[in-house]
Amino acid sequence: MKNLKALMFSLFLVPLVTVGQEEEEDYSIYDNLEYADESSTTFVSPKIIGLSPNRFINVAWDVQSPYTMSVSDTLGYAPDASWSAKESSNVSYTGGLRVNANIPVISRNNIVWQMGANYMNTNFRVDEANGDPILSELKRRSLNTAGLFTTVFKPLNDKQFLIFQGQADYNGNYTFGDFHSFGLTKYSAAILWGKSPHDRLQWAIGATRTYRVGELNYVPIVMYNWTSKREKWGTEILFPARAHGKYWVNKSSLIMFGYELEGGSYNLSGLSNNGNSFELRRGEVRPRIEWNRKLVGFFWLNAQLGARINYGFAYDELENGKEFFRGFFGQQEIEAFSSLGTSLYGLVGISFVSL
Amino acid sequence: MKNYFFKTQVLALSVFILWGCGKSEPIQTDVQRLETIAVGPLFEGVNTATVEFDIQKVLPKEVKKEQLSEVRIKSIQLGLADSAAPVPNSFTVLLASPNTSMKECGFIQEDSIKMNNYNVSLAEEQDFLLEILQDKMQTLVIDFNLEGEYFDDYAVTAAIDWELKFKK
Amino acid sequence: MKKFKTLAIILAGLFLFTSMSDKTEEGDKLIGVWEPSNKKIYLKIDKISGKYYGKIVWLREPIDPVTGKPKTDKNNPDESLKNVPLKGFRMLKDFVYKGNGEWADGTIYDPQNGSTYNCVIKLRDDNTLDIRGYIGLKTFGRTDVWKRLVTKKKK
Numbered sequence: 001m002k003n004l005k006a007l008m009f010s011l012f013l014v015p016l017v018t019v020g021q022e023e024e025e026d027y028s029i030y031d032n033l034e035y036a037d038e039s040s041t042t043f044v045s046p047k048i049i050g051l052s053p054n055r056f057i058n059v060a061w062d063v064q065s066p067y068t069m070s071v072s073d074t075l076g077y078a079p080d081a082s083w084s085a086k087e088s089s090n091v092s093y094t095g096g097l098r099v100n101a102n103i104p105v106i107s108r109n110n111i112v113w114q115m116g117a118n119y120m121n122t123n124f125r126v127d128e129a130n131g132d133p134i135l136s137e138l139k140r141r142s143l144n145t146a147g148l149f150t151t152v153f154k155p156l157n158d159k160q161f162l163i164f165q166g167q168a169d170y171n172g173n174y175t176f177g178d179f180h181s182f183g184l185t186k187y188s189a190a191i192l193w194g195k196s197p198h199d200r201l202q203w204a205i206g207a208t209r210t211y212r213v214g215e216l217n218y219v220p221i222v223m224y225n226w227t228s229k230r231e232k233w234g235t236e237i238l239f240p241a242r243a244h245g246k247y248w249v250n251k252s253s254l255i256m257f258g259y260e261l262e263g264g265s266y267n268l269s270g271l272s273n274n275g276n277s278f279e280l281r282r283g284e285v286r287p288r289i290e291w292n293r294k295l296v297g298f299f300w301l302n303a304q305l306g307a308r309i310n311y312g313f314a315y316d317e318l319e320n321g322k323e324f325f326r327g328f329f330g331q332q333e334i335e336a337f338s339s340l341g342t343s344l345y346g347l348v349g350i351s352f353v354s355l
Numbered sequence: 356m357k358n359y360f361f362k363t364q365v366l367a368l369s370v371f372i373l374w375g376c377g378k379s380e381p382i383q384t385d386v387q388r389l390e391t392i393a394v395g396p397l398f399e400g401v402n403t404a405t406v407e408f409d410i411q412k413v414l415p416k417e418v419k420k421e422q423l424s425e426v427r428i429k430s431i432q433l434g435l436a437d438s439a440a441p442v443p444n445s446f447t448v449l450l451a452s453p454n455t456s457m458k459e460c461g462f463i464q465e466d467s468i469k470m471n472n473y474n475v476s477l478a479e480e481q482d483f484l485l486e487i488l489q490d491k492m493q494t495l496v497i498d499f500n501l502e503g504e505y506f507d508d509y510a511v512t513a514a515i516d517w518e519l520k521f522k523k
Numbered sequence: 524m525k526k527f528k529t530l531a532i533i534l535a536g537l538f539l540f541t542s543m544s545d546k547t548e549e550g551d552k553l554i555g556v557w558e559p560s561n562k563k564i565y566l567k568i569d570k571i572s573g574k575y576y577g578k579i580v581w582l583r584e585p586i587d588p589v590t591g592k593p594k595t596d597k598n599n600p601d602e603s604l605k606n607v608p609l610k611g612f613r614m615l616k617d618f619v620y621k622g623n624g625e626w627a628d629g630t631i632y633d634p635q636n637g638s639t640y641n642c643v644i645k646l647r648d649d650n651t652l653d654i655r656g657y658i659g660l661k662t663f664g665r666t667d668v669w670k671r672l673v674t675k676k677k678k
Contacts, residue, residue: 398580400580400581400610401567401578401579401580401610401611403569403571403578405571405572407572444608445608445610445611447607447608447611447612447613449613451571451572451574451617452572453572453573453574456616456617456630457571457574457576457613457616457617459604459607459613461604462604462606462607462608464606464608465593476603476606477603478601478603478604479601479602479603480601480603492572494571494572496571496576498578498611498613499611500608500610500611
């Protein structure tokens, strides 16, 4: 038994006896180091210092103050034609829920790929439709947007990068028991090439296919994200979609000021007949002030206050649901027009973010 | 009637005992002196000296560390065990334990060291200390920045003045 | 029979001890100086009381361009720790070796925004690490590649 104990004890002692290495080592400053094998490649980061929080998940509620909506009749108009209102109504409430999720699929130093989904509901409380078909249709059901999108950030080296974004939006006044054709889904995309000369600046140029102001368009885009040396002031611009100045009050509080374009093309099911799609081409400009505030951990509050200025609220009838490109210079007929008075808007949301 | 008063007294006594149990009492302890060691030879730049200890050894016999209810560090005074050893540019003091996260307790900047002030600027938030001290053992970690290499072991002393309270 | 039992106990103990030593040796492969892919800092990872910690030992740009002084942890959520020098700052904390070249249960701190993230480290090879910082779920995170640095040998 004694021998057994001695044997066990000696076994435990074995690793404590180490053989010291005799080679000479240089214990001077850390400047004098070399790679054990080869260095890694440095890739430009998708973020700059002082960028606003990246929202993984966001839930918000948007609401507008009352305004007057006027509609023309549905006789068909040239794009630049003048028109007169056939019917008007006060819209006492406009707003609804917005949910957005943007989840990394691959997130490494040499590529970032994110996929996301968003849902937006806009309810128009039209007070007096007076039998007008368009006002009645907007009063009947709210507008929904359900979208899927993907974004790829591909660094080319330590300064240059590419961004690709693709999006599919299913827009209309459908309900979850009454969907319109999925063939009416709208597709958008953007591609940019950019540079990040230092860790407080990134800029890029590119082009986009977009429905952002209601109807299909192809426009150039410019990105310019910059933060000052003191990490207080800066800009976050993706022109023409949005442009903001920003000010970091402290690391838990960020104020942004600028504007964003919103919009889309929505199928109005009650006015769509014979296989055609009667579509609302809605676009608006929202100048605003935005406050982002850390609540706890990685949950932030987002509050916006601004104006909703109507950019476009016209209607097209798509034959057999087939989209067409009018752009800035096309002369295809517009089915009807609406005008919306400017209103104030507010939005409050909570986001799960990464800095 | 008698029964009613008796029950009331028992209730009052229970409340008093429970209230007494919930009340924290201060513990009188001496300043704890620890010596951390960084085993040489050391690089120029940032190096680390550590020592493991158990706060139980500082507490009175009748107090178990699990009874600690409030912990604060009033002050930490650092020193060099060997007066001939090179003086660092800065110190950072941290505490760790097996089942908690390592946390910064404070630091000493270059300006203070130049003025021979080795009093640690302490962190405002010290809530983490309770969990660390209630763990089975603690490790004091001192990171220090040397201007040149040093070929011997390097010892940094720490005199920690604790403010401790416990619940019976 | 008794002798057989004794031998079995010895062999079992030897096996257990060897595997524990192997695990410690494997875990210690994390120890050393490492460079993230942005090449802005060097981190030295060491072992304290059985867990692994990493501190900044070198910065490519050690001076703050605004203050002209050595960089400090100016974005620390605790105001009283905003002047802690970045050189020497413990960015990686509390890692435990889990086997199969993986260290977990630790955190990584980003001095650029004062945020602490959960973190997992994987050894891709003896000189390459995959460091993934994340929030809550590993999905909400980003992986960086770190390379080992060694001291130049005197000729």
